[in-house]
Amino acid sequence: NAGVTQTPKFQVLKTGQSMTLQCAQDMNHEYMSWYRQDPGMGLRLIHYSVGAGITDQGEVPNGYNVSRSTTEDFPLRLLSAAPSQTSVYFCASSLRRVNYGYTFGSGTRLTVV
Amino acid sequence: SQQGEEDPQALSIQEGENATMNCSYKTSINNLQWYRQNSGRGLVHLILIRSNEREKHSGRLRVTLDTSKKSSSLLITASRAADTASYFCATGMDSSYKLIFGSGTRLLVRP
Numbered sequence: 106n107a108g109v110t111q112t113p114k115f116q117v118l119k120t121g122q123s124m125t126l127q128c129a130q131d132m133n134h135e136y137m138s139w140y141r142q143d144p145g146m147g148l149r150l151i152h153y154s155v156g157a158g159i160t161d162q163g164e165v166p167n168g169y170n171v172s173r174s175t176t177e178d179f180p181l182r183l184l185s186a187a188p189s190q191t192s193v194y195f196c197a198s199s200l201r202r203v204n205y206g207y208t209f210g211s212g213t214r215l216t217v218v
Numbered sequence: 219s220q221q222g223e224e225d226p227q228a229l230s231i232q233e234g235e236n237a238t239m240n241c242s243y244k245t246s247i248n249n250l251q252w253y254r255q256n257s258g259r260g261l262v263h264l265i266l267i268r269s270n271e272r273e274k275h276s277g278r279l280r281v282t283l284d285t286s287k288k289s290s291s292l293l294i295t296a297s298r299a300a301d302t303a304s305y306f307c308a309t310g311m312d313s314s315y316k317l318i319f320g321s322g323t324r325l326l327v328r329p
Contacts, residue, residue, distance in 0.1 A: 109260075136315045139301035147306060148261075155315060163316070195260055201315060205248045206263035207308075 107131055114128035118217045120187040126181040126213050128196030134208070135201035137179040138163070139171065141192040142212075143201065154179055155201060172217050186217045224307055224323040232328050237294040241307030242287075249310045250283055250290045251317065254303045261306065262273040265294075297327045 112127045130137065138153035140163075150163030154173040168190060170182040179198075183190060193214050197207040225240045241250070242308040248267050253261040267274045267283045267290070274281045294301055304324050308317040 138316070140319070145250065145321060148319040150316060152316065153316060164318075197261075198316075199315060203265060203310060204268055205315075206251055206266055207253075207261070207317060208263070209260035211255075211260045212258075 109196055109198050109208050109210035110192075111213050113213060114211070116185070116213060118215065120186060120188060120217060122186050124183050124186065124194075126194055126215070127184070128179045128181065128210060129177050130179075130196075130198040130208070131177065132198065132208065133176060134198035135140050135176065136199040137173070138207075139169070139179070139181045140195045140196060140197065141165065141190075143192050151181065151194075156191050181217075188217050191215060191217045220289075223283055224305070224320045226323060227246075227254070227321070227325070228324045230326040230328065233297060233299055235297055236300070237297050237325055239269050239305050239307075239325070241290045241291045241320055242293070243290075243309050243320075244288065245308075245309075245311060247309045247311050249286075251279075251292075251308045251310065252279075252281060252292050253306045253308060255306065255322070256303045294325075297325075299329045301325060302327045 109130045135156045139151040140148040142148050149165045152171040154160045194211040194214050199207045250267045252264045255261045265276045278295045283290045304322045306322045308319045
């Protein structure tokens, strides 16, 4: 099925550990982004990419790295996990057009203990 | 800071009634979009309205946009229990592809 695939769905990390959240889309979307969702705060943009080899920071980039080596994949790396990074993470993609909606993945629920 | 703020934060209605949610934003926009999120799931795109449009319909959904007041409303007519979800507005600004989301309205439709 076409769409955005996120793995894993659930993850528990210890403080200081690193990990990579995977995001892949098969719709040939140029634009991809990562959001985190915390209770009562909506979605906040972490990083985004307008195409392979191009990434930029969003509202809350600290503690996260991204790369975009292919159109399909946009992994999010947590360098040294902290309890403040406990959240639900969503990947979204879109065609690189101004008036176009996003397709979201089903999310990764991350707990840092 | 959030670009869009939804009002009310929570809404409880009876099945068959209409549900109205409002969104206010701060800066000029290219478009405003509404998304639905069922509990524990990803967001689903519902409707997009461009800055030069005032009203748009899609099935039981009606969206209005007032750029002079920097506000939008989402009306769901003849609500169903399956409409129970959180609804988010998101704004697209200038020439960017970025969307900035509000904090959402939780809608409960009682059978």
